[in-house]
Amino acid sequence: MRHARAYGIAVLAALAVAGAVAFAQSTTVPLPEEVPIEAAPLEESAVADLADAEWGDPERGATLASTCAACHGLDGNSTVRDIYPSIAGQSERYIARQLALFKSGERANAIMQPFAAPLSAQDMRDLGAHFAQQQAGAGIADDTVVESGPYADMKFFEVGQQLFRGGDSERDIPACLACHGPTGAGNPGPAYPHVGGQPAWYTARRLQEYRDGTTNERDSGMFEIMHTVAEGLTDEEIQALASYLEGLHPRLDAAMRAAMAQVDPDKVPLPAAPADAGDGAPDATAPEPEAASDEEGVTETEATPETEQPTRQ
Numbered sequence: 001m002r003h004a005r006a007y008g009i010a011v012l013a014a015l016a017v018a019g020a021v022a023f024a025q026s027t028t029v030p031l032p033e034e035v036p037i038e039a040a041p042l043e044e045s046a047v048a049d050l051a052d053a054e055w056g057d058p059e060r061g062a063t064l065a066s067t068c069a070a071c072h073g074l075d076g077n078s079t080v081r082d083i084y085p086s087i088a089g090q091s092e093r094y095i096a097r098q099l100a101l102f103k104s105g106e107r108a109n110a111i112m113q114p115f116a117a118p119l120s121a122q123d124m125r126d127l128g129a130h131f132a133q134q135q136a137g138a139g140i141a142d143d144t145v146v147e148s149g150p151y152a153d154m155k156f157f158e159v160g161q162q163l164f165r166g167g168d169s170e171r172d173i174p175a176c177l178a179c180h181g182p183t184g185a186g187n188p189g190p191a192y193p194h195v196g197g198q199p200a201w202y203t204a205r206r207l208q209e210y211r212d213g214t215t216n217e218r219d220s221g222m223f224e225i226m227h228t229v230a231e232g233l234t235d236e237e238i239q240a241l242a243s244y245l246e247g248l249h250p251r252l253d254a255a256m257r258a259a260m261a262q263v264d265p266d267k268v269p270l271p272a273a274p275a276d277a278g279d280g281a282p283d284a285t286a287p288e289p290e291a292a293s294d295e296e297g298v299t300e301t302e303a304t305p306e307t308e309q310p311t312r313q
């Protein structure tokens with residue numbers, strides 16, 4: 001595996017232009033009208049207590065986070081990627097909600113349940129606020145060439161990339177970026193989760209769960225959104241999406257920031273920030289969600305096999 005990533009200003013400029021073009025040309029499939037775009041319902045079911053708790057305090061969350069470190073890493077980036085997903089850069093609301101679901105058993109997981117069980121609603125939101133502030137990393141996508149079938153001759157991750165960016169209008173599969181954003185950073189308002197950089201096995205498993213459509217959630221509105229999205233995906237597409245997302249970088253690391261500072265915006269027009277996918281506002285007591293996604297949208301993520309998507313051995 002190669003990890004070398006050389007960011008030059010020339011590369012950046014080229015990517016920014018390529019990104020703008022790709023973004024402008026992508027034929028994003030409109031979301032089906034019956035899909036509800038709404039804020040994660042905190043008022044009902046097992047997550048009810050979350051609505052009464054205050055917006056998470058990241059400093060208090062940090063004091064609780066050491067219990068999570070063995071599996072999710074101290075900064076929320078899993079250190080054992082084959083077994084545990086990352087939670088860095090995930091939104092306060094999404095994390096708190098999943099913890100409540102684990103605690104109640106509505107999201108069934110034998111490993112997480114005992115860690116969620118002792119947490120109060122406030123603990124959950126504080127932990128969420130802490131991990132929302134952490135910078136998410138990423139892995140490496142698979143660029144082996146597909147030999148046969150509908151995607152023959154495409155690189156494996158490109159199959160996922162195509163669906164992520166453009167969906168498939170003929171099969172009513174919406175573009176994932178409409179809700180999860182071009183870098184997979186999610187949207188903290190309606191709590192569309194961060195999906196970039198997750199280990200592929202985890203993403204694939206989640207997509208299979210959504211496709212199968214079986215859930216214990218009493219208020220399954222959020223789950224249903226993804227069920228509608230995933231029900232038409234083939235196994236191959238699920239694996240390819242998972243691989244693409246594993247390699248999807250948040251991009252604005254220190255080297256990138258330094259390079260960005262050098263770019264003359266008059267000469268290199270950066271793509272516009274993606275429009276908010278939903279109109280779901282955070283609840284009244286919540287301050288504007290911070291950090292979680294304000295780093296996206298400045299530059300489009302281009303999967304460039306030479307620099308970003310080295311071959312998996």
Ligand code: HEC
Nearest residue numbers: 067068070071083084085087095098099109111112115127
């Ligand atoms: C012993 C290992 C372990 C520990 C410790 C642990 N987790 Fe987890 N966590 C997991 C596993 C495994 C999953 C994936 C569950 C699944 O497959 O659905 C998970 C999933 C999650 C998710 C859902 C992620 C998503 O994207 O939906 C959140 C949120 C989470 N953990 C938060 C925490 C927090 C906060 C703590 C500390 C209080 C913690 N975990 C401690 C193993 C652990």
Ligand code: HEC
Nearest residue numbers: 174175176178179192193195203206222223225226229241
């Ligand atoms: C209409 C908005 C919308 C679209 C379009 C969408 N998603 Fe989602 N996605 C969601 C929501 C909402 C959730 C959270 C569901 C839940 O609470 O279980 C989610 C959850 C996920 C998760 C689980 C994340 C985690 O941490 O466990 C993955 C993976 C995912 N989506 C991938 C995709 C992919 C791939 C596509 C495109 C094929 C896509 N999504 C399109 C709204 C959307």
